[in-house]
Amino acid sequence: xxxxxxxxxxxxxxxxxxxxxxxxxxxxxxxxxxxxxxxxxxxxxxxxxxxxxxxxxxxxxxxxxxxxxxxxxxxxxxxxxxxxxxxxxxxxxxxxxxxxxxxxxxx
Numbered sequence: 452x453x454x455x456x457x458x459x460x461x462x463x464x465x466x467x468x469x470x471x472x473x474x475x476x477x478x479x480x481x482x483x484x485x486x487x488x489x490x491x492x493x494x495x496x497x498x499x500x501x502x503x504x505x506x507x508x509x510x511x512x513x514x515x516x517x518x519x520x521x522x523x524x525x526x527x528x529x530x531x532x533x534x535x536x537x538x539x540x541x542x543x544x545x546x547x548x549x550x551x552x553x554x555x556x557x558x
Contacts, residue, residue, distance in 0.1 A: 479507050479508070482507050483504060483507060486500065486503045490503070
């Protein structure tokens, strides 16, 4: 099946919602396995395991971005200045490379 034919097969809202449910169910199953693995390694109490598993079941995907807003964000992104994130300093001083080949430069 070609990629376009596969996309067309998911074009109906009913099919999309079914695929969304399938993907969420697979995600929940993976998360359940991850929680049980971590719980076994760290010897969690049963109540903590149950609480973590309940969090997975209570998650809802209600934070959908409107399509018009998402398209506008993507359209405007190339002309926006990137957000600079501050981070911890490493202490590494970058100097001109010629100083490393015969100069007496210390870091």
